[in-house]
Amino acid sequence: xxxxxxxxxxxxxxxxxxxxxxxxxxxxxxxxxxxxxxxxxxxxxxxxxxxxxxxxxxxxxxxxxxxxxxxxxxxxxxxxxxxxxxxxxxxxxxxxxx
Numbered sequence: 350x351x352x353x354x355x356x357x358x359x360x361x362x363x364x365x366x367x368x369x370x371x372x373x374x375x376x377x378x379x380x381x382x383x384x385x386x387x388x389x390x391x392x393x394x395x396x397x398x399x400x401x402x403x404x405x406x407x408x409x410x411x412x413x414x415x416x417x418x419x420x421x422x423x424x425x426x427x428x429x430x431x432x433x434x435x436x437x438x439x440x441x442x443x444x445x446x447x
Contacts, residue, residue: 378429401433
């Protein structure tokens with residue numbers, strides 16, 4: 350079975366600022382995907398020219414929740430993030446015709 354390289358785009362204020370100013374887009378990607386695979390998948394899926402790919406692994410974060418039965422402890426899983434820089438004049442439209 351083929352692994353799904355791109356899991357989802359990251360839509361936040363910081364990522365929107367990066368896309369407007371530096372033409373960079375952020376994605377959650379498969380943990381074992383490398384930069385070459387990410388580049389090929391972005392180019393195939395969105396029909397854009399990729400200039401560079403930076404990857405980083407986001408550490409898990411502890412979370413606490415108070416309930417009637419007491420405090421519940423857990424954590425948010427770690428994930429791999431890719432920041433993709435597109436060539437000048439290229440862009441990705443995540444929202445389509447909203």
